[in-house]
Amino acid sequence: MDFMTALDVAASGMSAQRSYINVISMNLANIKTTRTEEGGAYVRKSVSFESAPVLSPFDERMRESLPRQVQGVLVRGIVNDQRPFKRIHEPGHPDADGQGYVTYPDINVVEEMANMMTTMRTYEANAKSIEAVKSMFNKALTIGQ
Numbered sequence: 129m130d131f132m133t134a135l136d137v138a139a140s141g142m143s144a145q146r147s148y149i150n151v152i153s154m155n156l157a158n159i160k161t162t163r164t165e166e167g168g169a170y171v172r173k174s175v176s177f178e179s180a181p182v183l184s185p186f187d188e189r190m191r192e193s194l195p196r197q198v199q200g201v202l203v204r205g206i207v208n209d210q211r212p213f214k215r216i217h218e219p220g221h222p223d224a225d226g227q228g229y230v231t232y233p234d235i236n237v238v239e240e241m242a243n244m245m246t247t248m249r250t251y252e253a254n255a256k257s258i259e260a261v262k263s264m265f266n267k268a269l270t271i272g273q
Contacts, residue, residue, distance in 0.1 A: 131268075133198055134261045136182040140200030141254040145247050147203045148175045152244045159235045162223040170233045172209035178202050209234075 151173045161170035180202035211234040219228030 131261055131265050133182060135258060137198060137200045138254040138257045138261070140180070140182060140202065142251055142258075144175075144177055144201040144203050145251040145254065147206075148247045149244065149251070151175050151206055152240055152247065155233075155235050156237070156240050158233065159237065160232065162221070162230055162232060169213050169231045172211060172233050172235050173206050174209055176204040176207050178204045 155172050158170040164170055178201075179199040182198050182200040214232045214234050215229045216232060217228055218224055218230045221230045224230050
C-alpha cells in the first residue's frame with residue numbers, strides 16, 4: 129500500500145466517525161423530545177457503514193494492471209432504530225395521552241456515551257495513522273537527499 133492510499137483509508141474512517149458522532153449528539157440532544165415535525169416522539173438514529181474501495185482517478189485507470197483490494201469506510205446512510213418507545217406516566221405533560229402516558233424515545237444515555245467514546249477513540253486512531261504515514265513520508269524524503 130502506498131502513502132496516499134493509506135491516507136485515503138484513514139481519511140474515510142475519520143469521515144465516517146465524524147458522521148457517527150453527529151448522530152450520537154443528535155440522539156442525546158433529543159432524549160426527551162416527545163413531539164417532532166413528522167409527528168410523535170423522536171426516533172433514535174444510527175449510522176449504517178459499508179466498506180468501499182479507495183480509488184483515486186489514477187487508480188481507476190490502472191485497476192486492470194494493478195489489482196488490489198484496499199477498502200475504506202463509507203456511510204451508507206442514517207437509519208431509524210426499531211426499538212419501541214418508552215411510555216411514562218406523566219398526566220400533567222402536554223403530550224400525555226388520554227391515560228396520562230407520554231411517549232419518549234428509547235435512548236439510553238450510558239449506551240450513547242459508550243458509543244461516543246468508541247467513536248472518538250476510532251477517530252483518534254485514524255488521526256494517529258495519518259500522522260504515522262506523514263512521518264514515514266518525511267523520512268522517505270530525507271533518505272532521498
